[in-house]
Amino acid sequence: MEIQEPPTAGAWGEWNPTEDSVRPVRGKHRVAKQRGGLARSSTVLGVGVIAAVGASGIATAQDRPQVSISLPALPDIMSGGGNGQQEKPSSGAERAAQANPVIAQHADRTADAGEILRNRILQQAESQHEAAEAEARAQAEQAARDAAAQEAKDRLEEARKAAEEAKAQAEAKAAEEAETARKAAEEAKAAQERPAPAAGGYSLPTSSYTLTSHYGVSGSMWSSGHHTGLDFAAPTGTPVKAVAAGKITSAGWSGAYGYRIVLQLADGTEVWYCHLSSMSVTSGSVGAGDTIGRVGATGNVTGPHLHLEVRKGGSTVDPLAWLESKGLNV
Structure with missing residues (x-):
């Protein structure tokens, strides 16, 4: 980045950044709060950087004469602090934590809340799964009871029909035997009343004697x-x-x-x-x-x-x- 020499005071007028000028710009540059984890931390960090840059003169350049700004030498965070050793790049979360410890703590609490929510969701899912299994077992047991009751009813009906058939057969057999006995009695009676074989015109006086x-x-x-x-x-x-x-x-x-x-x-x-x-x-x-x-x-x-x-x-x-x-x- 090319640094211009500051102009003379007579040309632009000397302007020194004050505490008010480096405060975060409010109003149209304000970013709404973000909810959740590292994404919110990164967003806040970005807003802070933009606000700092604006505070160094970019945002207020419209209201003041153009001047050359001298920036103090910043430590080389990519180098090993000037000792020739290159430091390992920090992650976005680490940089956010270094820039604002409050944001880091909030990120930790958000992560804990997310883990708690996750655990609750898992517990609820497990409870629903157990309830579904219990309902399935209850339905299976009810189906088994219904099947057993139906089987017992069918067997009872079969036994009743068998008893009725046996009774009908017994009655039919008894009626047949009674009819046979009646016919035999009639035949015996007819035989008694039938004239006995005569021998030269003679017959026995009775029968079955x-x-x-x-x-x-x-x-x-x-x-x-x-x-x-x-x-x-x-x-x-x-x-x-x-x-x-x-x-x-x-x-x-x-x-x-x-x-x-x-x-x-x-x-x-x-x-x-x-x-x-x-x-x-x-x-x-x-x-x-x-x-x-x-x-x-x-x-x-x-x-x-x-x-x-x-x-x-x-x-x-x-x-x-x-x-x-x-x-x-x-």
């Missing part, structure tokens, strides 16, 4: 002192059938015989059906195997049975031998 008392057995139960017929023990209501074609000559109550039907055959033989519970035919002609009454326990009896007597010429004969003589397998 057991022979209990035979002809001629002695005992005090009979007034004659012995049994005069053949007993076919069978359940009450078992059909009683005509052993051969003939005519019913008597039907009704007969004392110790209970309800009795007398069937007279063509050769004059009489067949007595005694202790009947009911009488289906009380008169007229019937054919072999026709149902004429039902087994019962009326009269002098100890249980339901058919007392069958065969009489010829007014005298009793052995019913078993007579039936077998007609070709019947009793």
